[in-house]
Amino acid sequence: MKRKEALQKRADKMASGIDRMLLRLRLTQKLRDSLVQANAIEMSAQNRLREILAVLLAISTLTITSVFFVTRLLDYGNWPPAAYKSQSVYNLTSAGIKWDIHYGPSRGCEDDACYVRPQTPSSFFNRQAVLPLREFPIKDWQQGEPIFYRATVTIPESVRKLAGTQPLSLHTILMFAQSWDLYLNQELVFQGTQETMLAPIPSNFIRADGSVDIAIKANIGDLPYQGIANRGDLVIGPRSELAPLSYFSRDNATSLQLLYLLPKLAFCVVFSLLFVFARTNREISWFLLFGLTSSLELFFRSDFTSDVGLKGQTAALLALIARNLSLLVLARFIYSFFRLKIRWIEKLIYVGFILMTLHGVVCLFGLSYSVATRSLDITAILLKPFVYIVSTGLALMMSGLLSEFERSKMRSRIALAFAFVLFVGTALAFVDLAKLIANTLSINLPLTIVNLTWIFDLMLFIFMAAITGIDMALQHTQQRQLQFQLQNLNDRLELASTVQSTLLPEPMFGEEGSLSFHFRYIPAERMAGDWLFKGQGKDGSQRFILGDVTGKGPAAALAVAATIGALRQKDLLNDDITSTVQDLNKHLFTLFRGKAGTSVCLVDIADDGNAKIAVHAMAGWLHISAEKIKLLSARGSTIGSQNEISTSLIEVKLEAGDILLCFSDGCLEGARTMRKLVDALNKLGRAEITADKIFDTVVEIGKDSVQPDDQALIMIKKVA
Helix, strand or coil: CHHHHHHHHHHHHHHHHHHHHHHHCCCCHHHHHHHHHHHCCCCCHHHHHHHHHHHHHHHHHHHHHHHHHHHHHHHHCCCCCHHHHCCCCEECCCCCCEEEEECCCCCCCCCHHHHHCCCCCHHHCCEEEECCCCCCCCCCCCCCCCEEEEEEEECCHHHHHHHCCCCEEEEEEEEECCEEEEEECCEEEEEECCEEEEEEECHHHCCCCCEEEEEEEEECCCCCCCEECCCCCCEEEEHHHHHHHHHHHHHHHHHHHHHHHHHHHHHHHHHHHHHHHHCCCCHHHHHHHHHHHHHHHHHHHCHHHHHHCCCHHHHHHHHHHHHHHHHHHHHHHHHHHCCCCCHHHHHHHHHHHHHHHHHHHHHHHCCCHHHHHHHHHHHHHHHHHHHHHHHHHHHHHHHHHHCCCHHHHHHHHHHHHHHHHHHHHHHHHHHHHHHHHHHHCCCCCCCCCCCHHHHHHHHHHHHHHHHHHHHHHHHHHHHHHHHHHHHHHHHHHHHHHHHHHCCCCCCCEEEECCEEEEEEEECCCCCCCEEEEEEECHHHCEEEEEEEECCCHHHHHHHHHHHHHHHCCHHHHCCCHHHHHHHHHHHHHHHHCCCCCEEEEEEEECCCCEEEEEEECCCCEEEECCCCEEEECCCCCCECCCCCCCCCEEEEECCCCCEEEEECCCCCCCHHHHHHHHHHHHHHCHHHCCHHHHHHHHHHHHCCCCCCCCEEEEEEEECC
């Protein structure tokens, strides 16, 4: 985000700087007027239609999903059922009726019949508890072991009177068992399978005081859950009042999963289409992956898995593995969403993916079901608070950071809302952690929240979808604005570059009297800071200048234009070298207040070969004569950097065949490379020194000593 803001400010500054430069240049009014007209770009009808269709698609999907969600929530989310509190129903769970429960090795009974007799001592059973147990898997239960429940229940007289002639039934939302037997007063009266328990209690089994001995034997088989379901209560009431609750068993296995599954899939479809056609950022793909992994958990928990050949404990373990992986995908999405560049966090997440995958494989193929379930649950309970705490911290940090930028206020509020939602998830995660610690220490902690985790996960997904969509819209808007501004900037740069090219000397090579000259000019960017100038000085002498302004881009181009514009003034050009430098310095200092200046190599050559040289903040001129090569240099401050500067002149007599050579620091820089250049030129021989050869030699020797920059070179030869 900082980079975007910096780019935006830089673009604004560059555009305003170029505007000021163009205002100083005459003969560009028509070009500026046409440029302003070209900036008024209207969106095409096709783009508008695409935007409208995208908005309609998003709104339609959100509307349909919201209506489905609310409808299903009203149908199935009204919990607990009103029948649980009806006066005609006796709620064994809320009444605190304790049952004797047994599984595992015998504690004194020789056969199964022993566990259904009311006379059997309670010490023969494993434990006493209020049903349902609300713990899966049941502690210390081993696969294949039957579970026995036994209790003597006294049905209140008020319940029996309200039932009248209607038969009473024992009801719970679901019995997880391949088969189960119901015994009343030691007699087998009903058998069932994995289904809603709605077992009749014939009136002749109820004693005069309302008591009845109830015992249940559940043969679990390889089911992932055991015995009486942990959702709902265990009740006795009229069959007509309890029968409508039986649909919940089907919803638990199939339809109820759709309440959480279909909204996620709907969002995934929408964002998949947007991702394919909009080609937006990488975090969208991680958002989709989070939706798919969290949806897989729901899929494996439902009976839909039987359609693909998965059932029982395998499907249950796959659901837990998908849940754990989805937590890491959530962390990776948040890392991408906030545009973080903390590489060690990214590496840590990928290491977590590898370890979590290996852990899942071991649990699936190498551990017993109870151990694998416990291990996966512990991993999730420990991982979820960590992911949520880190995510909450990142969201708060980004909210504070983005609030400093005026254009990021909306994203700052999104990050703050995200932090609040994640904080709620953190609280729920710590509830799960507290339950794990309590169960490990055998502490009874009454924390039971039915389906709240799934509901929060769905709410989190919907919130993520909403903020991802808003972020996509913001990015699209900002992208269009940046494209418009960059196009505007490119147009201005093109105009300024064209104007700047007109400031170069018209002939880049030629002869003037007894002199021949060659110029080379290669800008590193569209807007260059090096400049060349050729004109006639006092008494008809030939004046050559090579300069390099401070800075780059439009600011440098502006300084170039101001410098060359000043040199083209006749009164300044006709002055002697010292006066020319002094007047140019005052002009630039007054114009830019010392914030922009130029270094120069200047020579004024009379027709008889007498040359006067001034050097300011550059290497100087190479004088190549028949005898030797000598560097002509003098100390001088950057022109325009201060109000007053001093100029030192160097005088030299050019004989026929002598060459003066000057180049900018984009060609070659440094004393060592300068010595290499002198050695190379000495090896060439005077006859081989041509403009092309010199330029190639300078660039080749200086390529390792300079950064990419403008390259400018002047070669002057005394031909007669």
